Structures are given as structure tokens and as C-alpha cells.
Amino acid sequence: MLKTVLLATAAVAAFLSSASAEEKFPAKLAGHSFLPALTLITPPADAPHDAWVSGKFTGKERNHNVMSVPGDVGAAYGSHPTGISLPFIGQPVQGMSGFAMNRAEDGSIFTLTDNGFGAKVNSPDALLFFHRMTPDFTTGKVERVASVFLRDPDRKVPFRIAYEGTESRYLTGADFDPESIQYLNGEIWIGDEFGPYIIRATEDGRVLSVHQTMLDGKALTGPDTPGTVVSAAAGKDFRVQRSGGYEGMALQPGTDLLWGMLEKPILGENGEPEGDFLRVITFDTRKGEWTGNSYKFRLSDGAKAIGDFNFIDDTRALVIERDNGEGDPSLACADDAADKSACYPLPATVKKIVLVDTAQVDDDGFIRRIAHIDLMDIADPDGKAILETDARRDLTGKFTFPFFTIEDVMRYDGTHILVANDNNLPFSAGRKIGQAADNEFILLEVGDFLAQR
Template sequence: MGNLRRVGVGLGLGVLTLAVAAPSASAHGPSGQTFGRATLTGWAALPAATFVPASEPSGSLLGGTPSNGITPPFDDQPVQGFSGIVRNGDGTFEVLSDNGYGNKANSADFVLRIHRVGPDYGTKTVDVLGGINLTDPKGYVPFPLTRADRVLTGADFDVESIQRAKDGSYWIGDEFGPYLLHFDRAGRLLQAPIPLPGVRAPENPLGNPNLPSSKGFEGMAQSPDGKKLYPLLEGVVAGDPAGALRFNEFDVVKQQFTGKRYTYQLEDPANAIGDAIAVDEDRFLIIERDNGQGDTAKFKRIYLADKRDRNRDGKMDKTLVADLMNIADPRHLGGSADVFTFPFQTIEDVVLLDDRTLGVVNDNNFPFSSGRTAGKPDNNEFITIRLTDSLHPDKRLLK
């Protein structure tokens, strides 16, 4: 596949130039805070056909059918499907690839991996600087794995969210259990997968599912002190109200779910969430999206959700902070239009950069999604947006 882009070796870190946000209709939350139209301050893209050099073949279970001009199988592992992000503090990020090609049956030769990337907003490019594979060398996973060498694949777990602990280890949310997975800084599993009590996905080997397929832990926030995790289900548990997603609390010190949970209510039961991160002890940024792409993409938003439930309706209070289909682009960083849109089917990464600047990345579902240009596989686009008002985040989350 000589015409496909391999990973870069250099790192360029562009300086962000912040523009004044254009006014638009504001969204009011119960606290009274309002936000207008966000402004694009940076854009960079990693080409869709980017592969880990000298890795292993992948995509053999896709049937050799072309999709958006790309024909599997591939000589190497794709660098794609970014479903979680961690800021490193030096302009680079750790990004998590999900299960690969969409389900257990077709992703057994996709190796689960955390990539280190560096977007350069000056050149509008993204360098892939390395990464680690996720493995289980000590045999903590209690069910059979795909590979005898215990390198984890997309047939074992569907990893969708990531947080880094103070000791450098990683907590990762999985959809197939759903499970919490704890890895050391080299990507080795540190303990048995931790299930969410009372909830099982169809892919869970114990059976008796009460959650739709591929609707487990899609987002996961970490409290500012690092003592709590808040994994958010993408799907509704059987018997819960339509569109009501469980936002669970996990005690990192005690290594158990506390039993506390909050309800994030989707604006439309047909919507899904893409990511969840903390702003402080009580507030979280949550991506909510429809299932459309390109011309059919209508609803791609970031909400500020408050678990204090000040209006006492039993749901997290929501304030719209950014409409990703209506971003001001006065400097034309993302194209020739004054309004920039992020029309991807799955947008699964949001990260705090400062008190009012967010980084947002799509999951390109390589090679299947084509939200930017019909018939062409989506790139992984990295954008930065400036909000009209400060989020007043806990300063510990910006270190």
C-alpha cells in the first residue's frame, strides 16, 4: 500500500491564535450562565490512510470489499478510530483507538493501542510520535482472548474512553462488558476487568444483557483530585426512561463503584454521547450527537452538565456551550466559509486546553465514514474552539 501515508517522525507545535467569538443565540443553563457561538482557533488533520509502520496486517475480516475507495486488508495497523484523548501538557496528546472496524466479529486482527500524536496548527498536520499496544501478560482477563500472546484486539474489548492517573497508569472504559480496565504506563493490564454491577452488554460472556450492543462506557471523566471516575454509558439500560443515560461514580481508592449515579438526559432518545470529561467536581463537558454525517448531520453539540441538579428534576442540568455544526471561522482556518461545521457521524474526543478553549477530535471509523467529502474516507481532524465565556474549570485539570 505504497500510496498510503505512514506516520511522521517530526513534531511541530503551532501557536494558537485566539479570535473573538461571533455572537449567536445563547443557551441558558439553570445556573444562568450563557454561551454564544464558539470560534475556530485551530485546525489540523491526520490523513485517513495512516498506518503504524512495520506493524501487523489488519482488516482481513472485512471481506475485501472497497469502502470509500479503500480496499482491505491492510499491510499494517491503521492509526484511526480515536475514541478518547488525554492532554500531555506539551502540545501532544495520547489518543485511544477503539475496537477497530465496528464489532467483535470483524476486528480480531485490530490491535488495541494508545497513540501519541502532535497536531501542528500552523502546518495543519498531525504527527504520530509513537504509541503502546494494550496487553494482558499476567492473565487477568478471565475469558479466552483472541491471541495466545495476550495482545488485546478489537474482538476482546471495545475501548472508548481514557483517563490517566497521577501515577501514569491508564483507566480505560470498555463497551463490551461494560468494564473498567486499568493499564500501566506500558499498556499492560494491572488487574481483572471491573464490571458495572447490574449492567451487561450483549458481548459480555456472562450473558443476560440489559444494554444494547456497543452501548457501554463511551465517555469517562476523572475528578480533579483523581479519586473518582465517572464512566458514562452510551445506551439506555433496559427499564430506564427513554434517552436517560447512567453516569456512574467509581472510587479509585476503594476500587469499586460507589452506587451513586446520575442521569444524563439526551435531547433526543435517538442521539448518542461521544465523550465526557470533568470541568470541576460537579460539572462535566459531554458531547451529544445524532447519527448523521455530511448533509444528514444536524445535531453535534457539547453540553456543560451539572450533577447537582439545581432544578430538582432528577437529571443533570445541561447548558449548551458549543454547537459543532455552527462554529464561527472568521479567519477561514477550516475552509473558505465564515461558518465551520464538524459533520462527522462520530465525534468522540473533547479536551480542556484552557479555561475557555477546547480541543475536539472525530472518530473517523476508517474506512467507513465519509462526513467531510462523500465517497472519501474521513481524516482524523483536530480542531480547537474558543468559547465565548470561561468555564471556570478546576485549575488542577489544566496542569
């Protein structure tokens, strides 16, 4: 009898082990295109004059002298210059921060620019807008078909916006940090990091409603949520980490449910992350309310956050998983390096696309991870790469995507996915030291990966 029990226990353990195993699958570069880092557009004609020069507040003091302050990657990343200076004349198109699953009627892809310059306090002159874009893998260029600026003429935003007293009431990076986008029935749905909020808007950018996140019957807030004050205690007065809101927000086919995935673990009452997992909360677009259901996504070793989240069929979805590094690992700085001008103190290591199945959830609420591909190990036998990568190793026949923030993924067709980066203009330089990262779009052939269940 004991032998039977032991054998049964071993069989169950073996089953659970195989069911939870996550296999790595190969990826081949099938196309490469990019939008140059310094791509600027003019604000709408009825926008405040203030919006014609953006990035005036990225330093310690207001600065109206255009292109006078050189951008760099920051001390933690070696203080490498990026070759682009602030403030800008016009609005930067930079920062692709999400792909919509559904495309426009002309086949173009909905994507969006984030809050501007990385923080609420330094982005009050950065307008918020989304785009329709089409990458051309023959020419290597990305066509910007249209850009639409978000505005709140009907005063649907429940707090005072930066351009409150204007007639046009355009939204800025001091109001929201849009990081994920979906297109449904002619309307735009945007996931925000500050609230975190979900924003519903018309296709021409007019806000229709704003929804505060609810988790377990309580409002979920962060340090940048309006109403959070300086003395607020992390974990007690707010639970979402800074820059930890909706980095990914997937639209489930057939149900019209939005699955909002937070970028970072939420905080427990002690002010520390509750675990090595992310919360996923569902919102019913038909009813305009939260379902009350929530799930968990387990981060792999070394991963710190996610970048995007999109369904590929009724239950399976793609998730970008990343660390906080940038640059090729072969150029890692020595531990005792004093001069970091030609090396990366925090090189890119964990950059993955994970395939998950939302229909397979264990008793603890964890969504099953099925498989992954490694964006630092992409085959390029046909020489499709059009941009050179700084490295101290032979990358012949190989391609890497060594960016700090990789924030866009979608199913392109039955065997391909499309991936893009957020270049954090002018603060990231993952491809080459001393050169601002472009907005790259890569087409990956991953048929075997997409077939996994």
C-alpha cells in the first residue's frame, strides 16, 4: 500500500513538474525597421503655446533654451551621452509603449507614446498621443500614418489636469502615463501607470471615461495617484509601486475583457513587494466595470517587470518579461571599473517573450507559463538586421534586442510576432554606446513557439 502511495505521489509530482516546465524556443529575424530617435511633430494648432517646446522641466530648473542640455543614460548606466539634447522644438514621437491587438481598417498598427520624459513632475509640457504606424521591412522605415492627441473637453478626468484652464484641454504627462493600448469597436482603451487608471477614448482622442482600478473591492493606488500625499506610507496608503501600473493590458477576443497586468509587484503592508509575481485584473468593457476577478503572473529569475501583454487567440497571450539592463553583455563593466565610458554597468540579460494560457490557472491564481523566446538570442542567418550593435563578441548570424524597456508585442500572423522598444528619448542607448536608441520594430519568425499549448 505504501509503495502504491509513493508511486502515485511521484507520478503526480512528475506531472506537475512537466506541466509547469517552460521550454525555450528559437526565433529568427524576418524583418527589421526603425523610426529615428529624434522624430518630432508639431502639436495641434489649438494646443497651448507651452506645448511647442517640450522637455523644459527635465532639469532642476525651467529651461527654454532649446537643444541646450545633452541627454545621457544616467549614472547607474554609465552616464553615457546619447547625442540628443533637450528641450525639444515640438513633441517627440519617442517611446512606443504598447501595441493594440486589433489593427485599423487600413492594416496599420495602433501604438502610443508614453508620458514624455519618464516622470510626472518633468512632463507637464509633453502632450499625450497615440499613433497608427506601418513598419516596412523592405525599406527598413516605419511609416507614421497618423497621430492623435488625447484631450478632455467634456471634463471626464476626475482630477485637475495640467491644462485645466484651456479650452482644448489636451492631456499631458503630468496627468497620465499611458503604457498600453487596445482598439475595440471604433474606440481606444488605454492603460495608465499613475492611477493606475483605464481610459476610454474616441478614435479622435476625446476622453469618454476614466476608471480607477479596484482590487478585492478596494481602490488600488500609487504614489502618483491624485490624492496621494507626501506623508503617505508605502504598502498602507498606496500599494502600486512608482512606474508600476498598467504596462500591459490585453484584450480578450470574444469576451471584450481587458486583462490589465501591473508592471511591478504590488506592495504589502510592510512596504515591500508582496512576492515575485504581478497582479492581473480584469475589466468588462461592455459593462464599464471591474469583474472582481484577478490573477497572478510569476516572474522568472532575474526579471523585474513586464513590457506588454497581448492575446493571440481566445486564451493564450504573449507577455514581454525584462530586467532593468541595457546593452550587450559582452560589454559589461568590470566590478571595479572606474571608467565606464565604454562599457555597460547593467547590461541586458533577461529579455523574453513568454507565452501564457489564461485558461490554465492553478489553485493559487497563477496563470500558466507555457514557453518563451529569448530576445538576446535571435538567429539572423539571412542578415536582416539593419542597425549595428556594440559588442565584444562575434554577432555574425545573430541578432539581439538589448534595450532597457521593450514594451510592444503582438501576433503579426500565424507564424510571426512583432516586437518594438520604448527608447526613453533621450535617456537610453542600448544598441550603441553614445547614441540614442531608435524606435525599432522587429519581425520574428516563431511558428513553433506560437503553436505551443
